Amino acid sequence: MSPPATIHLPFSNWRTKETADRLLKAIEAETRNLPTPLKLMEVCGTHTMTLHRSGLKPRLRQVGIDMISGPGCPVCITPDYYHEAIIDLLVGRGDILVCTFGDMTRVPTRKGSLQTVVPAPGSRLKIVYSPEEAVAEAHNQPEKQVIFFGAGFETTIPGITFTVKKAAEEKLKNYCLLTAFWLIPPALKAIIEGGELAINGFIYPGHVSAIIGEKPYALVAETYHLPGAIAGFEPADILLGILSVVKQIRSGQPLVANEYRRVVKPEGNVEAQAIMERYLIKTAADWRGLGPIPDSGLKLRPEYSSFDAVRRFSLKLGSGSSARKTACRCGEVLKGLIAPTDCPLFGRQCRPDSPQGPCMVSYEGACLIEYKFSGVKSYD
Amino acid sequence: MTKISLEMGSGGRLMRDFIASRIVPRFKNPILGELHDAAHLPWGIALTTDSYTVDPLFFPGGNIGTLCINGTVNDLVVSGARPAYLSLALIIEEGFELEELEKILESIKKTARATSVEIVTGDTKVVPQGQGGKIYINTAGVGRLLGRPQPAKIRPGDKILVTGQVGEHGLAILLSRNKFPLKAGVKSDCAPLLFLLPFWQEGVLWMRDITRGGLATVLAELAQTISLPLLVEEAKIPYSTRLQGTVEILGIDPLYLACEGRALLVVPARKADEILKKLRSHPEGKKAAIIGEVEDKIGRPGEALLETLTGGLRLLEPLTSELLPRIC
Numbered sequence: 001m002s003p004p005a006t007i008h009l010p011f012s013n014w015r016t017k018e019t020a021d022r023l024l025k026a027i028e029a030e031t032r033n034l035p036t037p038l039k040l041m042e043v044c045g046t047h048t049m050t051l052h053r054s055g056l057k058p059r060l061r062q063v064g065i066d067m068i069s070g071p072g073c074p075v076c077i078t079p080d081y082y083h084e085a086i087i088d089l090l091v092g093r094g095d096i097l098v099c100t101f102g103d104m105t106r107v108p109t110r111k112g113s114l115q116t117v118v119p120a121p122g123s124r125l126k127i128v129y130s131p132e133e134a135v136a137e138a139h140n141q142p143e144k145q146v147i148f149f150g151a152g153f154e155t156t157i158p159g160i161t162f163t164v165k166k167a168a169e170e171k172l173k174n175y176c177l178l179t180a181f182w183l184i185p186p187a188l189k190a191i192i193e194g195g196e197l198a199i200n201g202f203i204y205p206g207h208v209s210a211i212i213g214e215k216p217y218a219l220v221a222e223t224y225h226l227p228g229a230i231a232g233f234e235p236a237d238i239l240l241g242i243l244s245v246v247k248q249i250r251s252g253q254p255l256v257a258n259e260y261r262r263v264v265k266p267e268g269n270v271e272a273q274a275i276m277e278r279y280l281i282k283t284a285a286d287w288r289g290l291g292p293i294p295d296s297g298l299k300l301r302p303e304y305s306s307f308d309a310v311r312r313f314s315l316k317l318g319s320g321s322s323a324r325k326t327a328c329r330c331g332e333v334l335k336g337l338i339a340p341t342d343c344p345l346f347g348r349q350c351r352p353d354s355p356q357g358p359c360m361v362s363y364e365g366a367c368l369i370e371y372k373f374s375g376v377k378s379y380d
Numbered sequence: 381m382t383k384i385s386l387e388m389g390s391g392g393r394l395m396r397d398f399i400a401s402r403i404v405p406r407f408k409n410p411i412l413g414e415l416h417d418a419a420h421l422p423w424g425i426a427l428t429t430d431s432y433t434v435d436p437l438f439f440p441g442g443n444i445g446t447l448c449i450n451g452t453v454n455d456l457v458v459s460g461a462r463p464a465y466l467s468l469a470l471i472i473e474e475g476f477e478l479e480e481l482e483k484i485l486e487s488i489k490k491t492a493r494a495t496s497v498e499i500v501t502g503d504t505k506v507v508p509q510g511q512g513g514k515i516y517i518n519t520a521g522v523g524r525l526l527g528r529p530q531p532a533k534i535r536p537g538d539k540i541l542v543t544g545q546v547g548e549h550g551l552a553i554l555l556s557r558n559k560f561p562l563k564a565g566v567k568s569d570c571a572p573l574l575f576l577l578p579f580w581q582e583g584v585l586w587m588r589d590i591t592r593g594g595l596a597t598v599l600a601e602l603a604q605t606i607s608l609p610l611l612v613e614e615a616k617i618p619y620s621t622r623l624q625g626t627v628e629i630l631g632i633d634p635l636y637l638a639c640e641g642r643a644l645l646v647v648p649a650r651k652a653d654e655i656l657k658k659l660r661s662h663p664e665g666k667k668a669a670i671i672g673e674v675e676d677k678i679g680r681p682g683e684a685l686l687e688t689l690t691g692g693l694r695l696l697e698p699l700t701s702e703l704l705p706r707i708c
Contacts, residue, residue: 015688015689015690016689016690017689017690017691019690020690020691020692021691046631052694053633053688053694054688054689054690054692054694055686055687055688055690055691055692055693055694056690056692057692058692058693059690059691059692127558129558129560129630130561235689235690236690351700352700353394353700363631371697372697372700373694373695
């Protein structure tokens with residue numbers, strides 16, 4: 001037989017079978033005497049991805065852990081009307097350049113998706129990897145109105161907001177943001193207080209935590225007595241997080257454990273927090289699936305509203321319910337109330353190449369991940 | 381009214397459905413029905429055609445010119461034929477720089493010479509500005525048959541090999557198309573697979589060049605073709621360290637990245653080690669590896685399964701949509 005391809009990357013030890021086996025055994029030692037499986041929510045879509053891609057979900061079930069996917073995908077929780085507003089601009093005006101991240105372009109709405117609509121002559125859609133590319137476009141094309149359509153959590157918010165600083169410094173009059181900014185801690189609180197599902201603990205998102213630090217989760221442990229652990233994105237990172245949570249459950253002492261210390265400092269990223277503080281202000285936000293949550297979003301402060309696409313183009317967001325009337329149950333999937341496979345559309349009308357809802361669009365969407373990695377064949 | 385979407389050409393399920401429902405039934409005949417990379421004609425030759433619309437035209441490790449020869453040559457090789465004669469059709473957009481065209485034509489000349497094929501007929505069209513993507517190229521090729529893929533003879537226990545490190549072409553294209561400010565040093569693996577021809581006499585049962593849709597898509601299609609499950613070990617798939625680092629940063633699954641100079645082989649178990657040794661004796665096959673086998677104990681017929689590094693199992697689906705970098 002051929003020898004295994006050697007991998008010389010720093011993270012390679014975090015993915016080996018030996019490491020996974022050892023951690024799963026340790027988890028099992030904690031869960032062995034429990035009558036029912038523990039339900040833990042991985043809040044972040046990238047965690048969902050790692051769990052499926054590494055095939056860990058069934059192995060976790062064997063050791064008494066049921067993982068439930070939380071609302072941690074910005075593409076999924078951004079309501080349709082954001083997309084529809086930007087589509088209207090793209091189709092209705094001839095001087096627009098919309099820049100956005102890749103998976104935002106495929107979200108289906110009543111008006112189509114950014115990728116399927118035909119922009120008015122002179123207008124265009126551009127997929128960017130970094131928001132700074134959008135500023136460069138505004139610089140190079142002064143005749144165009146460049147809008148960065150940015151959906152994100154604390155992870156990407158500072159980077160997107162930083163472009164306002166740059167645009168202000170360059171005195172760009174043709175650059176603005178359509179912000180769909182979401183904050184994780186208020187959403188956690190809403191999920192817990194919603195009371196519809198019984199969760200025994202949380203795996204907190206690693207990269208969001210790198211920005212906000214440990215403190216915002218204290219409420220979960222102190223007020224709601226629910227355990228949780230910040231975890232990184234390697235399979236072993238997540239298993240370490242789960243091990244910490246089951247230990248907290250056994251000892252009856254809920255904490256905010258940090259199992260991603262190589263990246264997450266207790267205080268978070270202070271500089272990034274300062275950017276958010278300077279340019280943004282808290283606002284009520286409307287989450288797909290979760291509904292309106294007070295103080296769960298961020299928008300540009302009034303002094304920077306000239307960079308706000310809503311102001312510049314008098315956009316009407318959230319006027320009336322714009323949700324398409326379909327049997328799509330993304331909302332409940334996002335809350336962790338049902339598994340993707342419980343949705344009547346899943347695998348039938350709703351597939352990666354014909355998505356009916358955002359959870360089947362985004363690479364971090366629970367439905368797409370379930371479809372791609374869990375052995376679902378056609379349901380027809 | 382239904383309109384053609386980009387996904388219908390992406391190599392995924394929509395494209396296969398489109399071909400199976402709208403093309404094959406119209407032209408129904410036994411040769412087309414086989415849907416090989418090349419058609420086996422009754423006179424002992426294979427015929428194939430492919431159109432090249434790559435964007436950007438020039439990328440690290442090659443250009444549309446090297447691609448349009450190697451791609452067609454490789455389709456013939458994996459169908460069991462020694463490539464001999466090619467046609468060359470150019471569709472050029474008005475305003476395209478002559479200098480760039482010359483560079484592409486020189487690459488075509490060099491690649492044709494290196495692969496011992498002759499360009500014996502051709503066509504040139506120019507379309508008005510805005511109606512084409514600078515240049516599109518179509519090549520068709522014929523070759524004499526030396527062997528024949530025999531999917532019906534594939535049995536549980538037969539081994540699955542790849543001929544080299546996978547995913548480099550797809551990544552090189554993705555990086556240069558999106559102009560990511562990332563110095564990855566990844567080059568296209570665009571190369572002819574002629575060195576595989578003698579292996580048709582070594583008992584190889586099946587070959588397929590790993591192109592659009594990457595290794596995962598080829599495996600998924602193989603499993604469907606033979607109606608048996610496959611099991612591949614993630615730890616045995618050869619990747620370059622550069623590629624591994626870069627896909628981590630971009631959040632891209634390397635199993636779906638295209639190659640243009642790699643193939644997947646199915647060989648009988650008893651011959652696998654010997655064939656691997658011979659493959660590795662070629663400079664182009666130095667990184668060849670046995671990555672898995674045809675199963676009968678695990679999985680259901682038609683499923684391609686991956687045993688992950690962490691010891692989990694994952695089903696490999698064919699590519700469904702174009703690879704895009706993730707949001708965070």
